[in-house]
Amino acid sequence: MTQTDGGKPLLDCRGLEITFNPGVADARKALDGLDFMLAEREFAVAIGSNGAGKSTLLNAIAGSVSLDRGTIRLGDRDLTRLAPYRRAGLITRVFQDPMSGTAAGMTIEENLALAEQRGRRRGFRAHLNPSRRDRYRDLLRTLSLGLEDRLTTQVALLSGGQRQALSLLMALISKPRLLLLDEHTAALDPRTADIVMQATLDAVRQTDVATIMITHNMRHAIETGTRLVMMDAGRVVYDVSGAEKNSLTPEALVERFKIDNDRMRLNG
Numbered sequence: 001m002t003q004t005d006g007g008k009p010l011l012d013c014r015g016l017e018i019t020f021n022p023g024v025a026d027a028r029k030a031l032d033g034l035d036f037m038l039a040e041r042e043f044a045v046a047i048g049s050n051g052a053g054k055s056t057l058l059n060a061i062a063g064s065v066s067l068d069r070g071t072i073r074l075g076d077r078d079l080t081r082l083a084p085y086r087r088a089g090l091i092t093r094v095f096q097d098p099m100s101g102t103a104a105g106m107t108i109e110e111n112l113a114l115a116e117q118r119g120r121r122r123g124f125r126a127h128l129n130p131s132r133r134d135r136y137r138d139l140l141r142t143l144s145l146g147l148e149d150r151l152t153t154q155v156a157l158l159s160g161g162q163r164q165a166l167s168l169l170m171a172l173i174s175k176p177r178l179l180l181l182d183e184h185t186a187a188l189d190p191r192t193a194d195i196v197m198q199a200t201l202d203a204v205r206q207t208d209v210a211t212i213m214i215t216h217n218m219r220h221a222i223e224t225g226t227r228l229v230m231m232d233a234g235r236v237v238y239d240v241s242g243a244e245k246n247s248l249t250p251e252a253l254v255e256r257f258k259i260d261n262d263r264m265r266l267n268g
Helices: 056-060 108-116 130-141 160-173 190-207 218-223 242-246 250-256
Strands: 012-018 029-038 043-047 069-074 091-094 179-181 208-213 227-230 233-241
Touching: 012 218, 029 069, 043 056, 043 218, 056 091, 056 179, 056 208, 056 218, 069 218, 108 130, 108 160, 108 218, 130 160, 160 190, 218 250, 233 242
Parallel strands: 043 208, 043 227, 091 179, 179 208
Antiparallel strands: 012 029, 012 069, 227 233
């Protein structure tokens, strides 16, 4: 759960249950009656060991896995049985793999135009007019990667970091209500990861979009966002914000919860 200042949450997940391989010896509960709420403009960072249920929670919210039980609401809409493509205009996602969020055979401007029409029934090529290209240049300029001068470059020619930064812009250009970041800097080198993380913080701050970010980087978990959530065995076991979150250290957090996972990184 989360503190929502007494108001109605933007995201309201109740009693979420998902079991992988049900009815066999290696059945595993990925989500075990999980309750999770997120307020408007809230930025929650989720941590936990492998198999804790973090990515499964994001998959459930995005609609890419089906619930065994439970409900998911976003604002006034019940998303529980809504197809993923019908959630696309409301929820966007950036994955760990930089190749997953972009169309390699299309240009930068075509990728942005396609993303801008997410959730709508329209073509995109007719929208590539001069004013739209100027706006795309302004958006790309915020990344400080020189992409504003490469609108007609095929995305396949970009580096992994450039593609991931572009994926971030594509995720936000359609003005979603919820942004999901699934370890979106984990596959990048440290310098590029810092660039993409800073671009993320700037973009989230400018758009005020509610955000859930998964990370294995303890420093990022503590320094980023307004709230920290730890998951274990498909449930939330720790939920902290405000001054208590700001007082945490990576070492104390790892020690407190006896996190034993090679992928957990203390300082980047």
